[in-house]
Amino acid sequence: MPPVIAVEGLGVRFRRNRGARRSFKDLFSTRQRRVRPDDFWALRNVSFDVQPGEAIGVVGRNGQGKSTLLKLVAGVMLPDEGTVTVRDGVAPLIEITGGFVDDLTVRDNVYLTAGLHGMTRSQIDERFGEIIDFAEIGDFVDTPYKHLSSGMKVRIAFSVISQLEEPVLLVDEVLAVGDRGFREKCYRRIEELLAGGRTLFFVSHNEKDLRRFCERGLYLDKGALVLDGPIGDVLELYNSDYGT
Structure with missing residues (x-):
């Protein structure tokens, strides 16, 4: 059975300097963008597949690329490298109240x-x-x-x-x-x-919730996929690395 999510060589680059933004032309250019000294990779060379019916927990410290990965899978962000393929559609519980209009009932x-x-x-x-x-x-x-x-x-x-x-x-x-x-x-x-x-593709810092829902885990650190395996093994390595 083909995977419901297929991620291959995924990379996303941002600028540290908020004043240095991509131009409108850059967003649609097919040429490789020039790497600037203030660029950093939020995700780099990330690959994995998700089969239908799997429950995946994504763990890592703040700022390690977890929410960025979710936005890429949701299709609200485009990668700088690699591909994200999602078969059929997604129900996104991310930034959950986004899109609601204040003045409407x-x-x-x-x-x-x-x-x-x-x-x-x-x-x-x-x-x-x-x-x-x-x-x-x-x-x-x-x-x-x-x-x-x-x-x-x-x-x-x-x-x-x-x-x-x-x-x-x-x-x-x-x-x-x-x-x-x-x-x-x-x-x-x-x-x-x-x-x-x-x-289920679930980003959380709550170990109890991760164990409740997920059988498999992805551990992201510094934008890299450190471990893809059973959720217990992923949480054990994460806790060992950061003393939690």
């Missing part, structure tokens, strides 16, 4: 966000009640999104994204701001999706 945001992710209006109509019930914000359906608390925003965003039918679920510790009860509710939902055959 919760109701309008549900239709807008779900529609942008490919759901038809009839599908949204059918699932709207379930989305609102799961988020536990029925009294705020016609409230402008900007008036919701941060926790309520996460609730409605997770509820919408978790209704998508794409085979790959991307999660980047977005539920850390939620209360414990709702976070556990979301985790049970993720387990349901995994039991239904979904693939």
Whole structure:
């Protein structure tokens, strides 16, 4: 069976100097960009495959390329080297409230966000009640999104994204701001999706969560893939390297 995610020789380069940005022409140039002294590689020579139904945990310290890798898999960032191939689609739980419009109501945001992710209006109509019930914000359906608390925003965003039918679920510790009860509710939902055959690509610093969901791990350090193996072995090496 072909992999649902195939990453080959992946590399992403950034500038340390925020004032030195790529020009518009650079973004579309087919020529190799000149390496500058203030360039650094957020990821370099990273390769791995993910099979359908696998649950992968990505570990590493802050700034080692984990979130960048997730954005590449999600298709919101392009690599400077190598390729990322994703079969079918992804349900991205990264920067989870991105794309919601402050001045629109919760109701309008549900239709807008779900529609942008490919759901038809009839599908949204059918699932709207379930989305609102799961988020536990029925009294705020016609409230402008900007008036919701941060926790309520996460609730409605997770509820919408978790209704998508794409085979790959991307999660980047977005539920850390939620209360414990709702976070556990979301985790049970993720387990349901995994039991239904979904693939999970999960970035987290929480060892308990990684062991709960994942069988396999990727350990990134200084932009390189240090170890690809069973999640227990990956966490053991990571903890050994950094004394946690």
